[in-house]
Amino acid sequence: MPTARDPERASHPIQVVARRTGLSTYVLRAWEHxxxxxAPARSASGRRLYSDADVERLTLLQSATRAGRRIGEVASLxxxxxxxMCLADSFFRASAPAIPIVDSAPPEVDQHLRTCLEAIRQMNPFALEAALYNASVAVSVQALLENVMCPLLHAIGHECRHGDMRISEEHMASAIIRSFLGTLKLNGRVPRHSELTVVVTTPAGQRHELGALMAAVTAANEGWxxxxxxxxxxxxxxxxxxxxxxARAVAVSITYPDSDPQLVSELRRLRRQIGFAVVLLVGGGGASTYRRxxxxxxxxxxxxLIALRDALGKLSAST
Structure with missing residues (x-):
């Protein structure tokens, strides 16, 4: 006859906990430190081992932060x-009208965005790196990408176009953001299934990669x-x-220019090469002019990125 499992017995490695909670290993370590x-136990080789109680607590904390609460305010509860708290939040979400997260960012998320922009204007890469790290441990990966990173990139682009940000400032910011997103992807969730593979890139001639990199982080966070x-x-x-x-899908990001003959040729060639068994996903600020x-x-x-998550979710369900 099976015995009841001890909830305090530490037996789950960090990759399993990431899969169960939806938190990246990067965030798990940050919330701990x-x-x-x-306070996970350690194996003889020094690896983190989490108990069922740890997993439950992290799941509750994930739910609380998704509801808009700051991790610093709930971590010690x-x-x-x-x-x-989570039951109350769940009841509110069920009874309230659905509001896209991108339109309802909590005030502290706006503060993270302002802090990042101020660091860029001060030409301070260390402050920008710290601001991005602080944002990553305060909110979920989804909220970080949709409510901090996307508005940040839009703001950088807007200020550059209007002469309010120097090229050197934009290049510094891009280098830090690229490194940060790369780390975020490497520390993402463990893929749920080996067949859920998506290739992410930008086509020939498209040199702005941060949108594609955010798409890769999003896909990894969705278990791909x-x-x-x-x-x-x-x-x-x-x-x-x-x-x-x-790969089940190929995702490409387009930023510029409009009506580019080379891009048209590249995308047609890509479709011929991959066939129609592979889903072709296209996003980015320059994609709107290529509808036909x-x-x-x-x-x-x-x-x-919300549309990307929805598309990947449908593909995952059909696989």
Whole structure:
């Protein structure tokens, strides 16, 4: 007869906990070090081992932060208080009208955005790196990307176009953000299934990669095996990577320019190379002018990261 499992017995490695809670290993470590959210045991080799009680607590904390609460305000709460809080939040969400998270960012998320912009204006890469780190431990990956990173990139682009930000400031910010997103992806969730692979890149001539990198982080956070190839890749190479990895989808980001004949040719060639068994996802600020092309080649245009998550969710359900 099976015996009851001891909830305090530490047996779960960090990758399992990341999968169960939806938190990246990056955030798990940060919540432990900075907020003492949990205190995992250590194996003989020094690896973190979490108990069932740890997993439950982290799941409750994840729920609380998704509801808009700051991790620093809830990390020290007792289990009973967390349960009561999460139940109340759940009841409110069920009874309230649905509001997209991108339109309802908590005030502290706006503060993270302002802090990042101020660090860029001061040409202070260390302050920008710290601001991004602080944001990553305060909110979920989804909220970080949609409510901090996307508005931040839009603000940088707007200020550059209007002469309010120097090119050197933009380049500094891009370098720090690229490194930060790369770390975020590497510390993302463990893929749920080996067949859930998506290749992410930008087509030849498209050198702005931060949108594609955010798409890769989003896919990884949704449990996909996100193969990020960098920027400015010819159609033949994208297709070769898709076939070699057995990708279910290819996601490309387009930023500029409008009505580019080279881009049209590259996307047509990419569709011919990968066939229609592989889903072609296209996003980015420059994608809106290519609607007819997307209809022609059977590509799915994505307005934002929320649309990407929805598309990946549907693909995952059909796999």
């Amino acid at each position: 900075r907020y003492n959210a949990v 007792a289990r009973e208080d967390l349960v009561e 095996n996100a193969i990020y190839l960098g920027a400015d890749l010819p159609a033949d190479e994208i297709a070769a990577a898709a076939f070699r990895t057995g 092309l997307f209809e022609e080649i059977g590509a799915l245009r994505l307005e934002n």
